[in-house]
Amino acid sequence: MPFDALRTPLHALHLRHGARMVPFAGYAMPVQYPDGLLKEHLHTRAHAGLFDVSHMGQIQLIPRSGSLTDVARALEALLPIDVLGLRPGRQRYGLLLDESGGIRDDLMVAQCGDSLLLVVNAANKVADEAYLRAHLTGICEIAVLPRALLALQGPGAEAALARLAPEVAALRFMDVRAVDLAGTSALVTRSGYTGEDGFELSVPEDRAEALAETLLADGTVRPIGLGARDSLRLEAGLCLHGADIDAGTDPVEAGLGWAIPAVRRRGGAREGSFPGAARILAALADGPSRKRVGLRTEGAAPVRAGAPLFAGEVAGDAIGHVTSGGFGPSLQAPVAMGYLPAALTRPGTRVFAEVRGRRLPMVVNGLPFVPAGFKRA
Numbered sequence: 001m002p003f004d005a006l007r008t009p010l011h012a013l014h015l016r017h018g019a020r021m022v023p024f025a026g027y028a029m030p031v032q033y034p035d036g037l038l039k040e041h042l043h044t045r046a047h048a049g050l051f052d053v054s055h056m057g058q059i060q061l062i063p064r065s066g067s068l069t070d071v072a073r074a075l076e077a078l079l080p081i082d083v084l085g086l087r088p089g090r091q092r093y094g095l096l097l098d099e100s101g102g103i104r105d106d107l108m109v110a111q112c113g114d115s116l117l118l119v120v121n122a123a124n125k126v127a128d129e130a131y132l133r134a135h136l137t138g139i140c141e142i143a144v145l146p147r148a149l150l151a152l153q154g155p156g157a158e159a160a161l162a163r164l165a166p167e168v169a170a171l172r173f174m175d176v177r178a179v180d181l182a183g184t185s186a187l188v189t190r191s192g193y194t195g196e197d198g199f200e201l202s203v204p205e206d207r208a209e210a211l212a213e214t215l216l217a218d219g220t221v222r223p224i225g226l227g228a229r230d231s232l233r234l235e236a237g238l239c240l241h242g243a244d245i246d247a248g249t250d251p252v253e254a255g256l257g258w259a260i261p262a263v264r265r266r267g268g269a270r271e272g273s274f275p276g277a278a279r280i281l282a283a284l285a286d287g288p289s290r291k292r293v294g295l296r297t298e299g300a301a302p303v304r305a306g307a308p309l310f311a312g313e314v315a316g317d318a319i320g321h322v323t324s325g326g327f328g329p330s331l332q333a334p335v336a337m338g339y340l341p342a343a344l345t346r347p348g349t350r351v352f353a354e355v356r357g358r359r360l361p362m363v364v365n366g367l368p369f370v371p372a373g374f375k376r377a
């Protein structure tokens with residue numbers, strides 16, 4: 001472990017529970033516990049898994065004018081989503097774009113009544129803060145919150161959390177609510193980045209360990225590491241920034257056009273006026289030249305990120321590449337995601353991945369591999 005790796009407030013808990021720690025985004029993080037990745041993954045799919053995501057950034061935007069509308073309008077100049085229409089107690093998935101329409105980061109935006117709360121990726125949080133300050137300082141106060149973030153994910157998450165706070169059962173997908181959890185003041189959101197139903201718990205750093213141990217005392221909840229976190233989100237067909245999406249990727253080719261609502265599209269009341277709007281609106285209207293797809297191998301060997309993709313088995317130049325890949329424990333089979341020319345993205349299309357000098361057959365598969373279990377009603 002690098003001597004300068006940062007530690008989350010749950011570091012001691014991870015060690016007590018036998019975690020194998022690895023460096024990730026500048027932090028010492030648990031990659032797996034004694035149960036191992038396979039059992040952790042399947043336990044989350046069947047019951048409830050507790051993840052430490054305290055390395056992510058929590059950034060609060062507080063309007064200087066006292067009107068949250070001013071902040072929402074300013075944030076819409078950076079994000080192609082409907083921030084003005086976001087109601088108190090709700091959150092949305094958003095994309096922070098650069099001037100070419102590339103994805104600087106993907107994030108969550110929560111409307112907390114008197115402020116907006118952004119949850120951003122750990123590897124980008126310093127750059128995101130600087131970018132927000134460069135564009136929004138005159139409009140709002142920007143505060144990086146020193147809070148821990150826990151994620152309770154899986155079909156048993158509601159029952160486990162409701163044993164501490166029955167009111168969480170009333171939350172639906174993308175709801176936000178302040179809740180008391182075993183004497184800890186928490187901001188609870190319900191999204192589920194694993195593709196399963198799930199809750200994210202933002203709590204004071206000095207209360208995180210006690211709350212985590214209380215949750216783990218429930219027989220249905222187990223600690224889960226980064227390894228299973230990645231295999232779960234891959235099966236769910238969800239993007240990882242820095243792998244499946246980055247500054248060289250626009251939202252439409254990434255399959256994230258659904259995050260751009262009608263009000264920000266051509267003919268909408270607030271059409272465009274976000275970075276890279278010309279490129280993105282054109283892609284929404286005409287279709288992108290390439291698309292992110294799911295891929296299944298015809299053999300048993302996983303195809304990892306970086307593998308080039310080819311249209312033929314023996315000749316021709318690479319036509320795309322794999323961005324994420326590995327074994328899907330829920331499917332008992334390898335799965336992957338990658339980019340292909342739009343003409344080759346129909347499910348069932350056969351392509352070839354080059355691995356150690358050999359071309360292995362793969363078939364385009366619809367996403368997600370495992371249907372989402374979000375509680376929408």
